[in-house]
Amino acid sequence: MVGIGLLVFVWVAVIAFVLGCVLKGLHYALTPMHLRWDLYPVAHEPRRDHGGSYLEEKDWWTHKRRTSLAAEVGVMGEEIVLLKGVWQHNRSLWWGSLPFHWGLYLLVVTTAGLVVQGLGWSPPVLTSVLPWVAGVGGFLLLLGSAVLLIERSSSPKLRPYTTPLDRLNLLLLLAFGAASMAVVLAGGFGGAGAAVTSILRFRAPEVTFLLGAQMALGALFVLYMPYTRMAHFFAKYFTYHKVRWDDRPYVAGGPFSSRLEAALEYGMDWSAPHIQSGHSWRDVVTHIPQQDEKGGQ
Amino acid sequence: MERPRIASQGDLVRFLDQNEGIDPARLVPLPYPYEDWVDEPIKEITEDQRTRIEVGPDGVCGAQIPVPQSEEEKERLVASFLEGLRKLLTKENNWTFLQPLLLSMENCVKCQTCAEACPIYTGSGHMEMYRPTFRAEVLRKIVDRYIKPGGKLFPKLRGNDIELDWETLVKLAELSYRCTLCRRCAQQCPVGVDNGLLTREIRKLFSQELGIAMPELHQVGTVKQLTVGSSTGLNPAGLMDIMEFAEEDITDKTGLEIKIPFDVEGAEYLVLHNAGEFLSWPENLQAFAIILEAAGISWTLSSELVGYDSVNYGLFYDDIQYSRIALKHYEIAKKLGVKKIMMGECGHAHKATMAVADRLIPDSLRVRAESCLVALEDLVTSDRLRLDPSRNDFPVTLHDPCNITRSMGIIQPQRNILAKIAPRFREMEPHGVDNFCCGGGSGFAVCQSLNFPDWRTRVSGRVKFKQILEAFADSIEPETHKYVCAPCSNCKGQMRDLLTYYDAWERCGIMYGGLVELIVNAMADIPEGFLEWEFH
Ligand code: SF4
Ligand code: SF4
Numbered sequence: 131m132v133g134i135g136l137l138v139f140v141w142v143a144v145i146a147f148v149l150g151c152v153l154k155g156l157h158y159a160l161t162p163m164h165l166r167w168d169l170y171p172v173a174h175e176p177r178r179d180h181g182g183s184y185l186e187e188k189d190w191w192t193h194k195r196r197t198s199l200a201a202e203v204g205v206m207g208e209e210i211v212l213l214k215g216v217w218q219h220n221r222s223l224w225w226g227s228l229p230f231h232w233g234l235y236l237l238v239v240t241t242a243g244l245v246v247q248g249l250g251w252s253p254p255v256l257t258s259v260l261p262w263v264a265g266v267g268g269f270l271l272l273l274g275s276a277v278l279l280i281e282r283s284s285s286p287k288l289r290p291y292t293t294p295l296d297r298l299n300l301l302l303l304l305a306f307g308a309a310s311m312a313v314v315l316a317g318g319f320g321g322a323g324a325a326v327t328s329i330l331r332f333r334a335p336e337v338t339f340l341l342g343a344q345m346a347l348g349a350l351f352v353l354y355m356p357y358t359r360m361a362h363f364f365a366k367y368f369t370y371h372k373v374r375w376d377d378r379p380y381v382a383g384g385p386f387s388s389r390l391e392a393a394l395e396y397g398m399d400w401s402a403p404h405i406q407s408g409h410s411w412r413d414v415v416t417h418i419p420q421q422d423e424k425g426g427q
Numbered sequence: 428m429e430r431p432r433i434a435s436q437g438d439l440v441r442f443l444d445q446n447e448g449i450d451p452a453r454l455v456p457l458p459y460p461y462e463d464w465v466d467e468p469i470k471e472i473t474e475d476q477r478t479r480i481e482v483g484p485d486g487v488c489g490a491q492i493p494v495p496q497s498e499e500e501k502e503r504l505v506a507s508f509l510e511g512l513r514k515l516l517t518k519e520n521n522w523t524f525l526q527p528l529l530l531s532m533e534n535c536v537k538c539q540t541c542a543e544a545c546p547i548y549t550g551s552g553h554m555e556m557y558r559p560t561f562r563a564e565v566l567r568k569i570v571d572r573y574i575k576p577g578g579k580l581f582p583k584l585r586g587n588d589i590e591l592d593w594e595t596l597v598k599l600a601e602l603s604y605r606c607t608l609c610r611r612c613a614q615q616c617p618v619g620v621d622n623g624l625l626t627r628e629i630r631k632l633f634s635q636e637l638g639i640a641m642p643e644l645h646q647v648g649t650v651k652q653l654t655v656g657s658s659t660g661l662n663p664a665g666l667m668d669i670m671e672f673a674e675e676d677i678t679d680k681t682g683l684e685i686k687i688p689f690d691v692e693g694a695e696y697l698v699l700h701n702a703g704e705f706l707s708w709p710e711n712l713q714a715f716a717i718i719l720e721a722a723g724i725s726w727t728l729s730s731e732l733v734g735y736d737s738v739n740y741g742l743f744y745d746d747i748q749y750s751r752i753a754l755k756h757y758e759i760a761k762k763l764g765v766k767k768i769m770m771g772e773c774g775h776a777h778k779a780t781m782a783v784a785d786r787l788i789p790d791s792l793r794v795r796a797e798s799c800l801v802a803l804e805d806l807v808t809s810d811r812l813r814l815d816p817s818r819n820d821f822p823v824t825l826h827d828p829c830n831i832t833r834s835m836g837i838i839q840p841q842r843n844i845l846a847k848i849a850p851r852f853r854e855m856e857p858h859g860v861d862n863f864c865c866g867g868g869s870g871f872a873v874c875q876s877l878n879f880p881d882w883r884t885r886v887s888g889r890v891k892f893k894q895i896l897e898a899f900a901d902s903i904e905p906e907t908h909k910y911v912c913a914p915c916s917n918c919k920g921q922m923r924d925l926l927t928y929y930d931a932w933e934r935c936g937i938m939y940g941g942l943v944e945l946i947v948n949a950m951a952d953i954p955e956g957f958l959e960w961e962f963h
Binding site: 157158161162163164165166167168169170171172175177180181182183184185186187188189190191209213215216218219220223227287288290291292293294295296298359360361362365366368369370372373374377379380382383386387390391393394396397398399400401402403404405411414415416417418419420 | 507510511514518519520522523524525526527529530531533534535536537538539540541542543544555560564583584585586610613614615616617618619620621624634635636637638645650653654746747748750751754755781782783784785786787788789790793795797798801802804805832833834835836837838839840859860861
C-alpha cells in the first residue's frame with residue numbers, strides 16, 4: 131500500500147514539476163518584446179571589466195558586434211557554483227546559502243544518477259560514488275537549511291520579510307536533507323536505487339520507513355517548487371538573458387520590427403485623463419493632446 | 428532616537444500604519460570638515476497644507492496627492508488602483524515592461540543582498556521604509572492578496588495579510604518617490620530582480636490609471652513639454668532670445684563669432700540638449716557650440732516644439748508620455764534628415780532616447796543616436812582640438828550619471844577625455860558602473876515643492892556629498908578651487924542644491940559643472956578663463 135502510494139505520489143510530483151516549469155517558462159517567454167532595460171556590467175561584452183558597452187564606440191552601428199559566450203558562462207558559473215554575488219554583497223547569508231544550494235545540487239545529481247542506473251547504465255564508479263554524493267548532499271542541505279532558518283528567524287533584516295510559509299519550506303528541506311543523510315548512514319542507499327528503478331518501471335517500490343519518508347519529502351518539494359519563488363533557478367535565465375544582458379540593438383527590418391509593429395496595435399484602456407482609452411498604442415502615443423481635449427490637463 | 432524596527436512579517440504590514448520621521452542624527456556621518464555639521468530639520472508640512480495634500484510616512488511630500496474629499500472618493504480611488512494593477516499585468520496595457528515586471532515581482536527571495544547597495548537606505552541611517560525591497564513587498568502583497576486567484580486563502584501563512592485602503596495607497600505612492608530608480612540595488616541582486624523597475628511600475632500605475640504623479644514630472648513636465656515645447660516653459664520665441672544672448676556671450680568671452688545653427692537639413696548631427704541648460708547653465712550650450720565649430724562639425728539644433736528639449740520625464744513615471752516624447756524626438760530628426768542624433772549632457776535623455784527607445788521607434792523613423800561623450804572623446808583624443816591641460820590645473824572629480832553608466836555602459840569615453848584635459852583628476856569611490864546616484868535621479872532634481880528639496884539634500888544626496896568630500900580630502904581647504912564634473916543636467920541641478928545646502932563653495936571651494944566647459948577651458952585657441960568660478 132505504501133509502495134503504491136509512493137509510486138503515485140512521485141509520478142504526480144514529477145508531472146507537476148514538469149508542468150509547472152513549462153507553464154512558468156511559457157508565462158515569461160510568451161510576454162511581448164519589452165523596451166530595452168539592460169544593466170551593466172553585461173557579461174558577454176568585451177568591455178565588461180569596466181562595465182562598458184558597445185555604445186562607447188564612435189558610430190557603433192558600423193562595427194561588428196563582438197560578444198563572448200564563454201564570459202557569460204563564466205559569470206553564470208561563478209553565480210551558480212560559488213554564489214559570488216551573495217559572497218560579495220551579503221556575506222553573512224552566504225555561509226548558510228552556499229551549503230543549502232550545494233546540498234540541493236548534490237541531491238539532484240544523486241537523483242539523476244539513480245535514474246541513469248534505473249535505465250540500465252550502471253558503471254561501477256557511479257555505484258561507488260553516488261552514496262557519498264547523497265550523504266554529503268543531505269548533510270549540506272541539513273546544515274544550510276538549519277543556518278538559514280536561524281538567520282531568517284533572528285536577523286532583523288531577514289525576519290520581517292520571511293513568511294511562515296518560508297519557514298515551513300525551510301523546515302521541509304531540513305527534514306529532507308536529514309532524511310537523505312540518514313538513509314545513507316543507515317546503509318539503506320542500495321534500496322534507493324531499487325526504488326527508483328521500480329518507479330521508472332511503474333511498479334510499486336519496496337521501501338523502508340526512512341527511505342519512504344525521504345522520497346516522499348523529496349517528491350513533495352519537487353511538486354510545489356516551480357510554483358514558488360524557488361523557481362528563480364530558471365527564472366534567472368530570463369532576468370539575466372532577457373533583461374539585464376539583453377543589449378541586442380534594433381535592426382530595421384529585423385526580428386524586433388515585426389514584434390514592435392504588433393505591440394503598437396495592442397489596444398490600451400488606461401483611464402488617466404491624459405490617455406485616450408480604448409485606442410491602440412500607435413494611436414495614443416502618436417497623438418499629443420492639446421489643452422482643451424482629454425489629455426490636455 | 429531608536430529607529431522603529433519591524434519584528435515580523437505581520438509588522439511589515441502594520442509598519443505602514445505608523446510614521447517614521449527622519450532623524451537628522453541618524454543620517455550617514457560626513458567626513459572633515461563636516462564632522463560637526465548639524466543638519467537643519469526637514470521642514471514640517473503644516474496642518475493647513477495637510478488638509479489639502481497627502482504626506483508620506485516619513486513626513487515628506489513628493490507626489491503631492493490631493494486629499495480626497497470624501498470616503499466615497501477614497502473607495503473609488505482604491506478600486507481604480509486595483510483596476511490599474513490588473514491592467515499593469517496585461518500585455519495589451521503594459522507590453523513595454525510586462526516581462527521584467529513579472530520577473531521581478533515573482534522571484535525575489537528576500538535575501539536583502541540589495542539593501543546595502545541603496546544610497547537612500549544607507550544614507551538615511553537605514554530607515555526601513557527606504558529599504559529597496561520595502562515598497563516592492565507592499566506591492567507584491569497587494570497583488571497576491573487582491574489580484575491572484577485564491578489570494579485571500581491563508582493570508583497570514585502566506586504573508587498576504589495586507590488590508591488595502593486609501594492610507595496604504597498614499598504611503599505606497601509617496602514611497603515610490605523615495606527611490607531615484609538608480610538601479611544600484613538591481614545590479615547587486617543575485618537573482619536579477621530590479622526594485623528600481625518595480626518602483627517605476629508603481630509610479631506608472633498611479634499615473635496611467637489614477638492620474639497621480641509628481642506635478643514637476645507630469646503637469647509641468649511632460650504635459651508642458653508636449654504642448655509648450657519644453658518642460659522649462661521655454662517656447663520657440665524665448666529660445667531664439669536665449670540663443671542670441673548665448674552668441675553674444677561667446678563673443679564676449681572668446682572673441683569668436685558663432686552663429687548657433689537651427690534646423691539645418693542634412694546636418695551631420697542634430698544635437699539634443701536638455702533645455703534646462705539654456706536657462707541655468709548657458710555656458711554648457713556655449714561650450715558645445717565652441718567645440719563643434721572649432722572641430723568643423725556640421726551640426727544643428729531644432730526649433731520645433733519638443734525638438735529643442737531632450738528631456739523625457741516620461742522615462743520616470745509614465746510609458747505613454749515617455750513614448751510620445753521619444754517618438755517626437757525621432758520624428759524631428761528624421762524630418763531634418765540629419766545623419767545622427769547627438770545626445771547632449773543629460774543622463775536620462777541619453778537613456779530615454781538611445782537605450783529604452785531602441786525598441787520603440789518604428790523603422791520609418793529610425794535615426795542613429797550617439798552620446799556626446801563618445802563624439803567628444805573622438806575630438807579630444809584625435810587631437811582635432813588644440814588643448815592645454817595646464818589650464819585645468821585644479822582638482823577635478825567625476826560624477827557618473829546612473830543612466831549613462833549603469834543603464835548604458837558608457838564609462839570610459841569621459842575618462843579618456845579627462846585624462847587629456849584634467850591633470851589633477853581623481854575618481855570618486857565607488858565610480859563608473861558602481862557609482863552612487865547624485866540623489867536627484869528620476870526627476871527629483873527638478874522637484875522644488877514643499878519639503879522635498881530638504882529631503883533631497885539631507886537624505887538622497889547625502890552619500891554623494893560624502894563621496895565628493897572624500898575625493899577632495901587632500902585639498903579640502905576653500906582656497907583650492909575644485910571641480911565636480913557632472914555631465915548631466917539633472918545631476919547638475921542636484922549638485923547645485925547639495926553644494927548650496929552644505930555651503931560647500933564657501934567652506935571647501937567646491938564647484939560643479941559639465942564636461943564641455945572643462946574642455947573649452949583647456950582649449951589653447953580660446954582666451955584663458957572660460958570657467959568663471961562663480962557658484963550658480
Ligand atoms: S531584490 Fe534581489 S537581492 Fe534584494 S531581496 Fe530580492 S532577491 Fe534578494
Ligand atoms: S533603484 Fe537606487 S534608490 Fe531605488 S531602491 Fe534601488 S538602489 Fe535605492
